[in-house]
Amino acid sequence: MKKYFLYAVSGISVGELFGLVFSLFFSYLYNLKDYVPSAPTFTDHFSRPLNAVLVSVILWGMMGLVFNFGALIFNIEDWSILKRTIVNFIIYYCGFTPLAILAGWFPLNLINWLVFTGIFVMIYLIMWFINFYAVKQDLKKINRKLRQ
Structure with a gap:
């Protein structure tokens, strides 16, 4: 808790x-x-x-x-x-x-909601790819250490 x-x-x-x-x-x-x-x-x-x-x-x-x-x-x-x-x-x-x-x-109407959603998705994808790349690099470091 x-x-x-x-x-x-x-x-x-x-x-x-x-x-x-x-x-x-x-x-x-x-x-x-x-x-x-x-x-x-x-x-x-x-x-x-x-x-x-x-x-x-x-x-x-x-x-x-x-x-x-x-x-x-x-x-x-x-x-x-x-x-x-x-x-x-x-x-x-x-x-x-x-x-x-x-x-x-943003004002609540269809156009603004669609723009908001597009920006949200774009930012989410950028952040996801940054995190994915960072985790991938960490895994490579761990694997290199395990091979030594």
């Missing part, structure tokens, strides 16, 4: 760190006078900017939870890599998409 609690704390922390960094980046990128945690369509729903920040922090933490716990799928050794990848993708997509919509990252 302690392991999962620490996993949750880690996921929340990483999610909030990424959310903060990205929101600061975009606040500077758009040369805004004041910090905003998300798009104006999101922050306009709140009577106080502080409330928008609080809800954003909660959403970022939940995003971190989705990604941290979704990664646990790859610890299931009885499953093939294909099955783990498909289940991991489904968890990430189904967990992250509603949170991204709630965070106001």
